[in-house]
Amino acid sequence: MNGRTSGSDPHTDHSGTFDVVEIGSLRLEHPVLNGSGTFDAIAARRAFGDALLERFPFSAFVSKTITPEPRAGNPPPRLFETPSGMINSIGLPNKGLDGFLRDDLPQLAELPVPLVVSVMATDQEGFRSLVDGVGSRDEVAAIELNVSCPNVKSGLIVGEQPAETMALCEALRPLTEKPLIVKLTPNTADPAAVAVAAEQGGADAVSLINTLRATALDPATGTAWLGAGSGGLSGPAVRPIALDQVRRVAGEVTVPVIGMGGIETGSDALDFLALGASAVAVGTASFRDPGAGERVRIELEALRGQAPALHLN
Ligand SMILES: Cc1cc2nc3c(=O)[nH]c(=O)nc-3n(C[C@H](O)[C@H](O)[C@H](O)COP(=O)(O)O)c2cc1C
Numbered sequence: 398m399n400g401r402t403s404g405s406d407p408h409t410d411h412s413g414t415f416d417v418v419e420i421g422s423l424r425l426e427h428p429v430l431n432g433s434g435t436f437d438a439i440a441a442r443r444a445f446g447d448a449l450l451e452r453f454p455f456s457a458f459v460s461k462t463i464t465p466e467p468r469a470g471n472p473p474p475r476l477f478e479t480p481s482g483m484i485n486s487i488g489l490p491n492k493g494l495d496g497f498l499r500d501d502l503p504q505l506a507e508l509p510v511p512l513v514v515s516v517m518a519t520d521q522e523g524f525r526s527l528v529d530g531v532g533s534r535d536e537v538a539a540i541e542l543n544v545s546c547p548n549v550k551s552g553l554i555v556g557e558q559p560a561e562t563m564a565l566c567e568a569l570r571p572l573t574e575k576p577l578i579v580k581l582t583p584n585t586a587d588p589a590a591v592a593v594a595a596e597q598g599g600a601d602a603v604s605l606i607n608t609l610r611a612t613a614l615d616p617a618t619g620t621a622w623l624g625a626g627s628g629g630l631s632g633p634a635v636r637p638i639a640l641d642q643v644r645r646v647a648g649e650v651t652v653p654v655i656g657m658g659g660i661e662t663g664s665d666a667l668d669f670l671a672l673g674a675s676a677v678a679v680g681t682a683s684f685r686d687p688g689a690g691e692r693v694r695i696e697l698e699a700l701r702g703q704a705p706a707l708h709l710n
Contacts, residue, residue, distance in 0.1 A: 421576030432680030454690030467493035472624030482634030486625035511538030532573030559594035566598025604655035647673025663696020
């Protein structure tokens with residue numbers, strides 16, 4: 398496998414405190430990003446003011462996923478706490494492409510780091526309009542394709558099928574020169590096959606894992622707790638699964654891998670880097686502590702010098 402440790406990673410240079418991670422034209426000054434949908438930078442700016450800009454926790458900001466049309470999201474309840482994790486069924490509420498470009502993009506463009514916009518649609522047409530719409534904007538540094546979505550024509554979840562993932566990437570690749578990151582779903586038997594398909598279709602990087610499909614019952618009634626019936630599990634409970642999937646994916650692709658799933662500390666992040674990730678993302682941990690991303694970066698920096706040169710299979 399291509400264990401991406403200091404000195405062996407073709408996607409990094411070693412000029413600063415941290416290796417710069419390069420994903421096509423996207424340059425990350427340090428390896429810690431946010432997971433899409435887990436850090437509301439606009440709300441954080443309201444809460445913390447310009448202090449947020451002076452100490453922005455992430456090397457790029459990944460927006461929550463937007464869809465072609467506005468979505469209200471799922472009925473409540475939308476969250477269920479589990480041992481060491483949480484199930485969410487937020488359901489991608491968002492203002493749609495036009496609302497995002499009009500209301501959110503100008504505010505996100507003020508952040509001091511590159512902006513990655515996460516997009517999702519239920520057919521290629523919808524993905525095309527999203528990639529065209531955000532790809533034409535200078536404020537956008539890269540696009541993340543959230544493929545944990547059903548294709549309305551086939552009924553299949555795109556990211557669970559290598560052929561569907563490759564076809565989508567091939568259709569979108571010619572539409573933009575901006576880096577395309579494919580956010581992989583863990584809900585598939587062979588995530589590495591999907592990652593390879595994404596790479597062959599023209600993706601510049603893959604990110605993983607998205608949430609694991611999960612259900613919880615209301616003990617009082619024995620019926621589904623979540624308004625949507627089921628949701629996705631995240632947090633420390635999923636970390637060993639995420640580590641394994643990152644290991645398997647990084648062993649099969651040559652593009653950079655962004656690893657996430659339950660990262661709470663610099664040591665957790667280091668595990669992902671040791672298993673082949675070029676960068677990591679902090680997700681659920683930011684809900685409890687909006688400073689988690691910065692803490693993970695500082696802890697990682699302290700640990701980096703002690704990192705063993707692991708090449709695990
Ligand atoms: C409340 C919540 C909302 C999320 N929204 C999105 C989203 O809009 N798009 C997406 O690709 N992933 C979304 N995710 C998945 C996270 O980005 C991340 O992949 C996953 O939670 C695993 O990382 P974690 O365990 O550190 O949270 C969401 C996760 C949570 C918990």
